[in-house]
Amino acid sequence: MTDTEFVRAYDVVGADFTNAGRASTSIKETLKNMGLASTLVRRVAIASYEAEMNMVMHARRGTMTLKVTPGDVTIDVQDEGPGIADIALAMQEGYSTATPEMREMGFGAGMGLPNIKRNTDALIITSDIQRGTHLVMRVHVS
Amino acid sequence: MNTGTHTSPTTPARASTAATVATTLGEVRIAIGADIVWCPDLTAPVTGVVAADLMSDVLVDSRPGYVLVTGLANVQVIRTATIADLAGVVFARGKTIPPDVLALAREARIPVFRCQRSLFETAGRLYAVVNGRTGNADGWPPA
Numbered sequence: 001m002t003d004t005e006f007v008r009a010y011d012v013v014g015a016d017f018t019n020a021g022r023a024s025t026s027i028k029e030t031l032k033n034m035g036l037a038s039t040l041v042r043r044v045a046i047a048s049y050e051a052e053m054n055m056v057m058h059a060r061r062g063t064m065t066l067k068v069t070p071g072d073v074t075i076d077v078q079d080e081g082p083g084i085a086d087i088a089l090a091m092q093e094g095y096s097t098a099t100p101e102m103r104e105m106g107f108g109a110g111m112g113l114p115n116i117k118r119n120t121d122a123l124i125i126t127s128d129i130q131r132g133t134h135l136v137m138r139v140h141v142s
Numbered sequence: 143m144n145t146g147t148h149t150s151p152t153t154p155a156r157a158s159t160a161a162t163v164a165t166t167l168g169e170v171r172i173a174i175g176a177d178i179v180w181c182p183d184l185t186a187p188v189t190g191v192v193a194a195d196l197m198s199d200v201l202v203d204s205r206p207g208y209v210l211v212t213g214l215a216n217v218q219v220i221r222t223a224t225i226a227d228l229a230g231v232v233f234a235r236g237k238t239i240p241p242d243v244l245a246l247a248r249e250a251r252i253p254v255f256r257c258q259r260s261l262f263e264t265a266g267r268l269y270a271v272v273n274g275r276t277g278n279a280d281g282w283p284p285a
Contacts, residue, residue, distance in 0.1 A: 017217075017218075018217065018242075020217075020218065020221070021217075021218060021221030021222075021224075021225070022221075024221075024225060025221060025224055025225065025250070028224070028225060038206070038227070042206065042225075042226065042227055045225045045226075046201045046225055046226065049201070049221070049222070049225045050198065050201065053218075104216075105197075105216060105218050106195060106196055106197035106198075106214050106216065106218050106219065106222070107196070107197055107198060107218070109196045109198050109199065111196075111198035111199065111201075111202060112198060115198055115201055115202055118202070
C-alpha cells in the first residue's frame with residue numbers, strides 16, 4: 001500500500017433490503033485486495049455492515065465513505081433520516097426502535113451500535129433530530 | 143445536536159483466535175444429515191458453529207470459519223456469512239431457500255446446506271461433533 005490516502009464513497013438507499021449489505025461487502029473486498037490483515041478487514045466489515053443496515057432500516061438515504069491511510073481505516077457514515085434522540089440509550093445492548101419487518105430480516109435486535117463500538121478503535125456519533133445521523137468509525141491498521 | 147464519543151480499547155475484547163482445525167463441511171453435513179444445496183469443497187475446514195436467527199448476534203458470536211445454523215432464509219444471511227468469513231450456512235427446519243439467496247451464495251462462494259431437523263436438534267448434533275474438537279464449543283462466549 002502507498003502513503004496516498006485512498007477514498008471511495010458508497011450510496012445507500014433507505015428501505016432497500018434487497019441491496020442492503022452490498023456496500024459493506026464491497027468495502028470488505030476492497031480492503032482485502034489492499035492486503036490488509038484479515039482480522040482488521042473483518043472488524044471493519046462488521047462495523048460497516050451494522051452501520052449500513054441501520055441506514056437501510058431507519059434512514060431515507062445515506063453515504064458511506066471509506067478512507068484508508070497507512071495508519072487507519074475510517075468509514076464516515078452520513079444519513080438523511082430521523083436521527084437518534086438519545087445516543088446513550090441507543091448504545092445500550094438490546095435497545096431498539098426497529099419494526100417487525102426489520103426483525104424479520106434478522107436485524108433490529110438493538111445490537112447495531114454496540115457491535116460497531118466493539119469492532120472499532122474510535123467511534124464518534126452526532127445526530128440531529130429529523131435531519132440525520134453522522135458516524136465516524138475508525139480502526140487502527142497496526 | 144446530540145454528540146457521543148466512544149473509544150474502544152485498541153485490542154478488541156473478542157479478538158478472533160485461531161482454532162485447531164478438526165472438522166470439515168463434509169463431517170458437518172453427515173452429522174446432521176443435511177442436503178448439499180451448493181458446496182464446491184466438502185473438505186473445507188470448520189472452526190466452530192453458531193446458531194441464531196438474529197444476524198447481529200451472529201456478527202458478535204461467530205469467528206472466521208464457523209458454520210451458521212439458522213431458520214432465517216433471506217439474503218442477509220448470506221451477506222452476514224460473507225462479512226463474518228463464515229465457512230458455510232445450514233438452513234434448518236427444511237426451509238425453502240429463495241432463488242435470490244442461492245444466487246447470492248454462489249456469487250459470494252458461501253456453501254449452503256439444508257437440513258430437515260429442527261434448529262435445536264441441528265445445533266445439538268453439531269455441538270456433539272464440534273465439542274472437544276475445535277475447542278470453541280465448550281462454553282459461551284467463545285474464546
